[in-house]
Amino acid sequence: MSVYPIILAQDKFTHRDELNYPYEERGLQFGDGVYEVIRIYNGDYYLLNEHVDRLFRSAEAIKINLSLTKDELKKLLLELLTKNKMTADGKVYLQVSRGSAPRDHVFPLNVPANMYAYLQDLPRNLENLENGVCTITQRDVRWENCYIKSLNLLPNVLAKQEAKEQGCYEAILYRDGLVTECSSSNAYLVKDGKIHTHPATNNILHGCVRMRVEKFANDLNIPFIEEGFSVEDIAMADEIFLSSSTSEVMPVIKVDNKEINDGKPGTITRKLQDAYIADANITSEDALKPSV
Template sequence: MSLRTCWLNGSFMAEEHAHVSIFDRGLLFGDGVYEVAAVFNGRLLDADRHLVRLARSQREIGIPAPYDGATLEAMMQEVATRNGITEGLVYLQVTRGAAERDFSFPAEVHPTAFAYARAKKLSDDPNASGVKVHPVPDIRWQRCDIKSTAMLAQVMAKQAARESGAFEAIMHENGLVTEGGSSNMWIVRDGVAYTRPTSSDILAGITRDVIFDVADEVGVKVVRRAFTLEQAYAADECLLTSATSFVLPVTQIGQHQVGGGAPGPITKRLRDGYLARAARLTA
């Protein structure tokens, strides 16, 4: 296996040379933020939107922006190109930086920024025939709108899903579905798609936002309204959206089959519309 080319603090290098300090606050406290952008037809997809969200996450926790969005977007494309990625993902992380271990912010510290890429099949996803999700309580903090690297709750949720034979977790709190372990959740009832409104309870997914536009294009009505697990069990369709999976049908929630166990027409329309848009933007 050939070594990947990574980017660290302004320089491209082989992954064997990409090292960060053991005193980096991203390692010690999870004090950092990140984004993952898809690569389609060899080109970044919606990286500009991801970088707007990254900048917001940095502002919300007080991490200075060491690079502007244009610089980061060009770098991410270069990481993908240097690694020969035609379909896959580019991961970008920014931490507060390395300093003596103390909970409060250090007076002077320079952020650590790095990125790498990996191949992943996105257009012909084998999961497009439907996936199972596993219900778990949502035990996260109250600022889920910040894309923090502190993701122990999501790690535990996704591990529980794996151990149950599921593709993803579906998290719930106070009787309402919040989101997936690393995705946004939707249901369809009587031809209308429902997803939870934007708030600090969920991460406002970039793919989710794109689907709002795609839904207009393909004639699907979307309502931003929270729903319960029971409503998800009884839905005509269920689906998840994320930058790493685009749009996937959910055909089973725990032991409950959804929509007869097959992808529904609205999910297919949204997935096809999303892929068509991706093809246009990266042609």
């Protein structure tokens, strides 16, 4: 995935080769910052308002003051698409750190936050969406403020790498026996026609697609129950699925080498995929609906 040439840095546009921050940068040295990944379909953002709202919530939670308003940032992000002549499926990565200053754990005074955003192509993974993916389970060793989309992702990275090394797509995390979420997505269990997922507490990221999944479920009259389910419950599940901006609504067909139900994506997952496709206005020929 190559980066598009024009980068948004602070409130200006520059070529990617000219983007330069000092080595004493708090995002680099402390993970002192927050970020967002926003999905793009056919050159248009999906859930832009929701992602920008969450970025501001995360920044406020760690006491970073952004110099832009939400509307100003959204306008710049839309301009970023135009300047790069972006018309494909892709994503934008947007990061804000506390800024550049001599290294000190204490916040620097009168230092502006650093912000940048860049675009990449990202085709939909139709094979995984149609056939489902395999996952592993791992103990959740992250901090207690996972609702903040911070740059402190080392536990997530290690969990994702372990999944990859075992030939799997994701790692489903659990804490005190209850599933929280995954290394980079929210997790759901379907049993007896009901969707179960961890409540939106500080222990999980309040996913923008997760909020949409809840809406889809309500529209389809599918009970959406915000109660944690156990690792042991997974083996008895009718369906398991994940959601995120890059995974969309992703069926899980195997967990820890054990098939879920018959090893095929389930009916409720398919209904949610269809709702997602309609909501995101996905119409390109390479984004056909998965077959039931």
